[in-house]
Amino acid sequence: MVTRLSASDASFYRLESSSTPMYVGSLQILRKPRNGLSYETLLATVEQRLPLIPRYRQKVREVSFGLARPVWVDDREFDITYHVRRSALPSPGSDAQLHDLVARLGSRPLDKSRPLWEMYLVEGLAKNRIAIYTKSHQALVNGMTALEIGHVIADRTQKPPAFGEDIWIPGREPSDRQLLFGAFGEWITRPTAQAAALRSAVTDAVTTTGQLVELGRRATEVARTVARGAAPSSPLNTTVSRNRRFSVASGSLDEFRAVRARYDCDVNDVVLAVVAGALRNWLLSRGEPVRATTTVRAMAPMSVYPDTEIDSSSPGQAISEVVPFLVDLPVGEANPVVRLSQISHATETHPTAPSLVDARTIITLSGFAPPTLHAMGIRVATSFSARLFNLLITNAPGAQNQMYIAGTKLLETYAVPPLLHNQALAIGVTSYNGMLYFGINADRDAMSDVDMLPSLLRESLDELVEAAR
Known part of the structure; x- marks a missing residue:
């Protein structure tokens, strides 16, 4: 499914710089279970919840010449193991070492050719604990129809609720030519909005209004x-x-x-x-x-x-x-x-x-x-x-x-x-x-x-x- 980024989402996507990346991050500290929390278990949990946050399986495609705002498209090569990763502190890892790791991970840019999020299972933390660090691009989360991944992977009971089988079939990715035709069509039907989008692309700015x-x-x-x-x-x-x-x-x-x-x-x-x-x-x-x-x-x-x-x-x-x-x-x-x-x-x-x-x-x-x-x-x-x-x-x-x-x-x-x-x-x-x-x-x-x-x-x-x- 192809959906155009909203004006505010496009501004988050375009206005970030290497010194001010627009990521929202979270750090969760968990009690390590007797049998541990395996990477495979976390991977399965996240995969079960992805239907609740469809943006997390989509990437951003730019429109040539900035003639329209970018679009969300399904990532046909989506690989959850790329996004959910594992890391480890030298055991027993201190809180200070964990915080240093979070600072480093938060400074790294996200790969814009893929869905704009990462999650890390951090092992080796002292006092029988483990950590999960997540960062998502601000354009992914609008709080209404698009939630942050940490919102949907937490449960109120120790036994996770049952989720039905997710059969995800990614939509066909449009060609550059199709995106251009779509932009031309919007220029005809919504010229004012498209002119604003073009100004945003050229000046890397979006109006406060x-x-x-x-x-x-x-x-x-x-x-x-x-x-x-x-x-x-x-x-x-x-x-x-x-x-x-x-x-x-x-x-x-x-x-x-x-x-x-x-x-x-x-x-x-x-x-x-x-x-x-x-x-x-x-x-x-x-x-x-x-x-x-x-x-x-x-x-x-x-x-x-x-x-x-x-x-x-x-x-x-x-x-x-x-x-x-x-x-x-x-x-x-x-x-x-x-x-x-x-x-x-x-x-x-x-x-x-x-x-x-x-x-x-x-x-x-x-x-x-x-x-x-x-x-x-x-x-x-x-x-x-x-x-x-x-x-x-x-x-x-x-x-x-x-x-x-x-x-x-x-x-x-x-x-x-x-x-x-x-x-x-x-x-x-x-x-x-x-x-x-x-x-x-x-x-x-x-x-x-x-x-x-x-x-x-x-x-x-x-x-x-x-x-x-």
Whole structure:
């Protein structure tokens, strides 16, 4: 089946560079079963779920001369063993070694002649654990009809559900001549849209308006966001390299909820206040000038309830809406409670605040939603100029019960968000089974001290927990 890329998908495909690849990544830590998790078992699990995510068996074909947006075509030579791979750490592998591996794998470009995703089974991890690292091109995931692969391979029971036999017959791949004729036909029937596609191909740009329409965003919300103006100057904004550093942090969801209950705010407010406190101390450790009015602006897309009723019987239903949220993190404020109060006020004045998704209700959604929610957040953020904010923070509420992958217990889950243009740091926060997991992706050169952030996040949370007692 041949389908043309949407305007936003085409922009993700065309606008990435070697230093800012548009991949959404995830790292899952699992308890190694007594008999282990074999590569063949994982391979079979992924293959069973591919009918739920048909884009993962399709590749992108360009149209000659850029006369139309590229198209999705079935990969007639699809080889799942190319995409699902195995790797190993020198046993017993440390968390630091795993994070270094994730940073290296995340820096490698995807092969654009094949479907745009990879998965790695990482063995040799200490403490009787194994890991799965996945990266998918942002163009693959739109959150509505196209989900992230991590969304569909997780189960709520240890025994995976039965799947019928998948008999996949790839469609015939069109020739270059057929693609050109198709483009000419669209020029006749939709000349305005095709002219826009041609401008995109020539200038490697896509209009913000086109992306916003694609995402179904209200014009008033866009104006409200853009009116904030350029982000403040920050060492977080610099030329980034193609190399990365990756680190993680975690905290008990009960601690965040205790702070929320004490100060009558949202868990997301507490998360942002914790990040603000950590960034404040990181700036001070670098000798950066931090005044009382100093702020760091974050793009923190928020998950909200959809307008329509959720059908939890199918993972292809709309799981939520993700809307843009620019927030100035008050890193110049020394008092953690005042920082939280300022962030909470910013959230309360956001028009979608009453309909925020809570981690306790995400369980009603089918599959494991966070990987797709993170991808949706990234999609929202990239529809705005990176000059409007200093860093990206995605926060995806997940199931608060034990999940399994191929019958193997899922212990921890971390997002690996991409770095945007001239941004040296991105943070993805996932709530799962009573914990919050912070995935911290940074430029290797610009943030050589990123390993400080986990302890700074812990200190920032401790400040708020102590104040809430």
